[in-house]
Amino acid sequence: EADRRKDEFLAMLAHELRNPLAPIATAASLLAMAAHDPARVRQVGAVISRQTAHMTGLIDDLMDVSRVTRGLVSLDLxxxxxxxxxxxxxxxxxxxxxxxxxxxxxxxxxxxxxxxxxxxxxxxxxxxxxxxxxxxxxxxxxxxxxxxxxxxxxxxxxxxxxxxxxxxxxxxxxxxxxxxxxxxxxxxxxxxxxxxxxxxxxxxxxxxxxxxxxxxxxxxxxxxxxxLPDRGAAAPGQAGDGTPQAAAAGTGALRVLVVDDNTDAAELLAMFLGLLGYEVSVEFGAAAGLERARQIMPHVCLLDIGLPMMDGKELARRLRRLPGLERVRLAAMTGYGQPHDKRETDAAGFDAHFVKPVEPDLLAAWLAAVDR
CATH class of the missing domain: 3.30.565.10 (Histidine kinase-like ATPase, C-terminal domain)
Structure with a gap:
């Protein structure tokens, strides 16, 4: 019975993931066809955002159930x-x-x-x-x-x-x-x-x-x-979770290096940062990223953690050892967001930890704070 339910679940998973993929694929084609129609581009972009959020929710549920079954869920109390x-x-x-x-x-x-x-x-x-x-x-x-x-x-x-x-x-x-x-x-x-x-x-x-x-x-x-807590029902004066709203565009003074082996992800992120006014360089491997950093001396590095050959944490350590980059601001870009993952990137010298897919407003807010 358990095996049957798992088989049904896998079939269901394939179906549910294809559902948002279909409109995203169609939207990609429409963007190429309607590039000169701003209203249509905005409409298609909204569809992509909705479907991406839906797919992210599915993946988050999968990650959560994996952590639950392995006893790895920790609470931020x-x-x-x-x-x-x-x-x-x-x-x-x-x-x-x-x-x-x-x-x-x-x-x-x-x-x-x-x-x-x-x-x-x-x-x-x-x-x-x-x-x-x-x-x-x-x-x-x-x-x-x-x-x-x-x-x-x-x-x-x-x-x-x-x-x-x-x-x-x-x-x-x-x-x-x-x-x-x-x-x-x-x-x-x-x-x-x-x-x-x-x-x-x-x-x-x-x-x-x-x-x-x-x-x-x-x-x-x-x-x-x-x-309920033992101390009764009075709520302490704790406001919200501090989630920042959309940040203002950058001043253009920051040089940002993006290192990610996912070509599409890296190039789209670079495009987004360019629209914010930053000077952006992109590399698709750790060694190339290290060499580019020596050349351009970036103010900020956005590093994928799951890089082949040399992961993002080791790349961060090596970047910190380069003369002139001891104080470079480093942000981890990763699919892992549990507290122990954050501790690992902290230990590697990162200043920020963003879970993929990175929310543009959060990244823009962080960069704006760095830019100040």
């Missing part, structure tokens, strides 16, 4: 407002809910309650459940998000009037790779791993999650219970 977790989760799925014409009703009785946990992961939990409610409820449905404090715990409940769950599906709702029977009218996409991640992340926070449904066609509900 802080105490902050429970209301902020709810707001962020709703914001993540708002376009999906609105796009399907659902009515989202909030029933919040949490006051200024604080929660001790990994805010990003808690948002992921709630957004996943809300997203499922939106996908598995016919257009124009009703979704309720209720939150209350009960016996020293926060209780978050999501209810919908959607397609519901048969008893056999309900019993396996949190099992890895389980998505129920797929059919033309019920294939809502996704990899069937979201609820397994929800359960694992909730349990890592010392909480619990349960599902309920009166049967097919009668809606579903998911209830998450999380322990």
């Amino acid at each position: 802080h105490t902050g407002p429970l209301s902020q977790v709810i707001d962020d989760a709703v914001e993540q799925v708002r376009s999906l809910i609105d796009g399907r014409g659902h009515r989202l009703e909030l029933q919040l009785a949490i006051g200024t309650a604080a929660i001790h946990g990994d805010r990003k992961r808690l948002v992921q939990v709630l957004a996943n459940i809300l997203g499922n409610a939106a996908r598995y409820t016919p257009a124009g449905g009703h979704i309720v998000l209720a939150a209350r404090i009960e016996h020293g715990s926060a209780v978050l409940e999501v209810r919908d009037n959607g397609i519901g769950m048969a008893p056999e599906l309900l019993a396996n709702a949190f099992e890895l790779f389980h998505q129920g029977k797929r059919s033309a009218d019920r294939n809502q996409g996704g990899l069937g791993i979201g609820l397994a991640l929800v359960r694992s992340l909730v349990e890592l926070h010392g909480g619990s999650v349960r599902a309920a449904s009166d049967g097919e066609g009668r809606g579903s509900s998911f209830t998450v219970t999380l322990p």
Whole structure:
């Protein structure tokens, strides 16, 4: 049974990855054909951005489930407002809910309650459940998000009037790779791993999650219970996560060296940085990057970590040893974003750690700060 479910999952994965690839490939062709039509270019660019974000979400889920099954998920624990977790989760799925014409009703009785946990992961939990409610409820449905404090715990409940769950599906709702029977009218996409991640992340926070449904066609509900900090419900004055907004263009004074063996990625990044006003050089290997650095003496180096022959961390160490480059600013560009990955790049001398696909606004903000 486990092997059968894994085979189904692999087939599902191939299907789900092809879905965003198809419009991206079409968009690439359209860009070449409509290069002189700014409105069409903007429209096609928006499609690429949406589909890239969708594919990134799929890959992030795959990485998460891999870490969960190997016990490698670590939490970045802080105490902050429970209301902020709810707001962020709703914001993540708002376009999906609105796009399907659902009515989202909030029933919040949490006051200024604080929660001790990994805010990003808690948002992921709630957004996943809300997203499922939106996908598995016919257009124009009703979704309720209720939150209350009960016996020293926060209780978050999501209810919908959607397609519901048969008893056999309900019993396996949190099992890895389980998505129920797929059919033309019920294939809502996704990899069937979201609820397994929800359960694992909730349990890592010392909480619990349960599902309920009166049967097919009668809606579903998911209830998450999380322990509150011992010191009561007053939330400390911690604001947001400090995510920077789009930065102003560079002054042009910075010389930036990009080293990445993915030619397309390197050249597109160089194009983006050039539009920001920076002087950009590109190399596709570590040795070539080291030699170019000797020639141009860059102010900033953006280094792929997974370079062949000599990885980005070793390249960073060697760059730091070049006369005149002892204070060069180094940014790691990598597909790995766990705390231990960040510690490794810190140890190698990097000043910043960006997880691919790098968000342009974050990179632009960092470069603008360096440029000042």
